[in-house]
Amino acid sequence: MRSASEMISRRRIAQSATFDPALNFPMPDIEAFVWQAVSHLGDDYGSSITSWCYASVPVPGPSGWNVLSSIQVDVRDQSKAAAFRRSDTARRIVLGLISVPWSEGVINRVDMVAGPQWLADYGTGRPRYVTQFVVQVHPNNGKEMQ
Amino acid sequence: MTAPAEPLLDPTEVMVGTANGPGLWIAPEGTEPPAVGEAFAAPWLSLGYTSDDGVTVGGDKTTESLTPWQSTAPIRTIITEVTRTVAFVLWQLNQTTLGLYFDSPVPAPDADGVTEFDVASSGGGLIYAVAVDARDGENCLRLIWRRANLDSTGDMQLTKGAAVPLDVTLSALDNNGSQLTVQQFPASLLTDTLTVTAEKTSAQSVADVQDDTEAVAAEPVSSGV
Numbered sequence: 001m002r003s004a005s006e007m008i009s010r011r012r013i014a015q016s017a018t019f020d021p022a023l024n025f026p027m028p029d030i031e032a033f034v035w036q037a038v039s040h041l042g043d044d045y046g047s048s049i050t051s052w053c054y055a056s057v058p059v060p061g062p063s064g065w066n067v068l069s070s071i072q073v074d075v076r077d078q079s080k081a082a083a084f085r086r087s088d089t090a091r092r093i094v095l096g097l098i099s100v101p102w103s104e105g106v107i108n109r110v111d112m113v114a115g116p117q118w119l120a121d122y123g124t125g126r127p128r129y130v131t132q133f134v135v136q137v138h139p140n141n142g143k144e145m146q
Numbered sequence: 147m148t149a150p151a152e153p154l155l156d157p158t159e160v161m162v163g164t165a166n167g168p169g170l171w172i173a174p175e176g177t178e179p180p181a182v183g184e185a186f187a188a189p190w191l192s193l194g195y196t197s198d199d200g201v202t203v204g205g206d207k208t209t210e211s212l213t214p215w216q217s218t219a220p221i222r223t224i225i226t227e228v229t230r231t232v233a234f235v236l237w238q239l240n241q242t243t244l245g246l247y248f249d250s251p252v253p254a255p256d257a258d259g260v261t262e263f264d265v266a267s268s269g270g271g272l273i274y275a276v277a278v279d280a281r282d283g284e285n286c287l288r289l290i291w292r293r294a295n296l297d298s299t300g301d302m303q304l305t306k307g308a309a310v311p312l313d314v315t316l317s318a319l320d321n322n323g324s325q326l327t328v329q330q331f332p333a334s335l336l337t338d339t340l341t342v343t344a345e346k347t348s349a350q351s352v353a354d355v356q357d358d359t360e361a362v363a364a365e366p367v368s369s370g371v
Contacts, residue, residue: 020155065157105283106162109164136162138162138283141159
């Protein structure tokens with residue numbers, strides 16, 4: 001069991017750890033933002049959609065400020081044609097996010113790096129299209145946001 | 147104890163070089179740029195898509211050092227020439243971009259959409275006004291050259307599987323003692339925000355795209371793949 005003095009000491013370490021202002025910003029949750037934008041595509045008529053961030057790497061700049069996130073969007077539907085069309089709608093929405101105001105951060109670029117790829121579900125054969133994007137984001141840089 | 151020197155570390159002043167809409171503009175020599183924050187309007191023309199490398203602003207300075215007999219270090223450096231350039235690779239081929247690359251005046255396309263012109267073996271040296279318009283969230287940066295002409299061009303490669311590049315470098319010319327104008331300002335001063343969209347969908351917002359999904363959803367479900 002930790003002693004009270006040890007707990008205080010650890011808290012002090014945490015409190016004094018931030019010396020680079022670039023690190024002292026909440027990281028924008030791009031995975032949640034993409035999901036917020038596309039999730040409605042899968043809520044009825046037997047379709048479903050999944051999006052998630054499968055990789056994230058920093059890009060040059062102040063440490064941790066700019067991040068390049070790889071996002072995958074899987075769209076399933078009851079036919080191949082319907083899955084393709086819905087997947088294409090998701091593509092347009094994700095690529096268009098660069099122009100959507102976002103209080104958490106700034107999206108500098110969105111590139112489609114793979115897809116739409118036909119990848120029916122293993123076993124069931126349920127129609128699915130997969131598209132992958134890379135999205136570069138950083139925290140909101142408005143002075144009023146600090 | 148004295149206060150620390152300003153400015154301190156501030157990541158919000160770090161700027162990612164993303165285009166503000168089209169981002170690259172050209173106009174006849176001497177054209178004034180829009181007022182700070184206002185949109186580019188005619189006679190400014192967009193140069194269209196550029197390569198992923200974006201825009202490179204360069205500079206070079208030629209100096210002459212005066213090193214006296216009594217010292218091995220110069221006591222003065224005289225600037226004899228300052229060159230500032232802007233380079234980019236254009237991806238759209240049209241009257242404006244081809245004319246810039248070949249340093250030739252280009253007539254407007256005829257009624258059939260045909261553009262035909264000869265590249266003169268002499269002459270050239272056409273002078274333009276050029277502007278770069280960048281925005282990263284709340285930070286905006288504009289660089290405007292009121293007088294610049296073609297300095298050099300890169301290879302125009304026509305290869306399978308790649309956009310034909312128009313690799314262009316422009317060099318700044320003196321304009322009443324100025325080479326270029328730099329504008330840095332907050333995005334709140336922008337009067338019109340442009341987004342890069344294909345022409346056919348320029349009026350289409352994300353909301354419109356979402357409306358498409360309702361049409362998809364309303365379609366009868368087919369049974370086969």
